[in-house]
Amino acid sequence: MESNKNISNDRINITSNLKKIDGSFSSIQIKVVGGNTPIAIAFFDIDKTLAHLDILYKEAIHKLFPKEDKDELIATFLRGFKLGNSFREFDRMYSIYENNKVEWKDPEVYIRERLNPMREMIDGPNNIIHKQASICLVQYGEEASKIADSLYESNPELFTKARIGPLYTLLEIYKRSGVLMFGFTANAKVFVNKLSVYLGLSDYFIDIATDETMEGGGKEIAIKKLLQIVENKNLMIPKEQLIFIGDSIRGDIGSGLLFCKNNPGYLGHGILVVQDIRSLIEIRHLVNTDKEIYNIVSHMPTYGFVVDEVPKNKNGDFSLLSVKMSNFFFKL
Numbered sequence: 006m007e008s009n010k011n012i013s014n015d016r017i018n019i020t021s022n023l024k025k026i027d028g029s030f031s032s033i034q035i036k037v038v039g040g041n042t043p044i045a046i047a048f049f050d051i052d053k054t055l056a057h058l059d060i061l062y063k064e065a066i067h068k069l070f071p072k073e074d075k076d077e078l079i080a081t082f083l084r085g086f087k088l089g090n091s092f093r094e095f096d097r098m099y100s101i102y103e104n105n106k107v108e109w110k111d112p113e114v115y116i117r118e119r120l121n122p123m124r125e126m127i128d129g130p131n132n133i134i135h136k137q138a139s140i141c142l143v144q145y146g147e148e149a150s151k152i153a154d155s156l157y158e159s160n161p162e163l164f165t166k167a168r169i170g171p172l173y174t175l176l177e178i179y180k181r182s183g184v185l186m187f188g189f190t191a192n193a194k195v196f197v198n199k200l201s202v203y204l205g206l207s208d209y210f211i212d213i214a215t216d217e218t219m220e221g222g223g224k225e226i227a228i229k230k231l232l233q234i235v236e237n238k239n240l241m242i243p244k245e246q247l248i249f250i251g252d253s254i255r256g257d258i259g260s261g262l263l264f265c266k267n268n269p270g271y272l273g274h275g276i277l278v279v280q281d282i283r284s285l286i287e288i289r290h291l292v293n294t295d296k297e298i299y300n301i302v303s304h305m306p307t308y309g310f311v312v313d314e315v316p317k318n319k320n321g322d323f324s325l326l327s328v329k330m331s332n333f334f335f336k337l
Contacts, residue, residue, distance in 0.1 A: 023202075025205075049172075088191075090256075212231060
């Protein structure tokens, strides 16, 4: 790997592994302590955390199941986005629409009846269940990639409008602070490469983990592999300063907790992104009624980030460092 270039006593330049729109690679400044330890490492989910990408998913998933009603299909698909990886999502979708397991349209029923007893087989590799999910994932990734190219060519502003403004403001704050950042998302690499370019993520992230990175598990596997990139750049891991940001308690925050449990000495906190107060109320209800969700927030400090409640300053920019922070950011 490329060695780091010192630019000051406490900052270094690291070249992103992600291409920009012109084919170049960003040089990202990281703040370090002790000469080679980043002050923190943040892991960001992408869809519904950094951007709303329903327009891409709707067309791509219909290519896989063309006989189904498009609106009903995308609604079912999106409900499965909190399962942790796309192998699970496509095992569920294939089971619903090819094997008539309509009760699994409810992700909680799928988790209880299918995922929990068969997690290892679904996550793979080397079995027919995982192989079928992988086939769907590859087909979906290729279709979504083509659709992204077509949309960007015809109307690149769609990707700017798709960005969730307050979270891009958070990216900027972390970037200025020198936080080392990665993406981790349950999507195929061929599709994620397009998203990275069209959403400008190479300006922030050193790399993005995809479903291919997670084979055999969920995002907890991706976290470990991303941290290996840090070590390969001759940097130390700030083991007690990990941040996990996403819209799924199980898939994002829970994966961070699982990684920390499996790797003693690592600690972190979660930031759960929700769109509005109504969504926050639903999450708080789950915390009080769902044992798994309760255990996650009990063992990892988790903060709610309510997108619609973030104020703007007089210039029209989102203001995260506001006196009204308690209206949109607080501990669950």
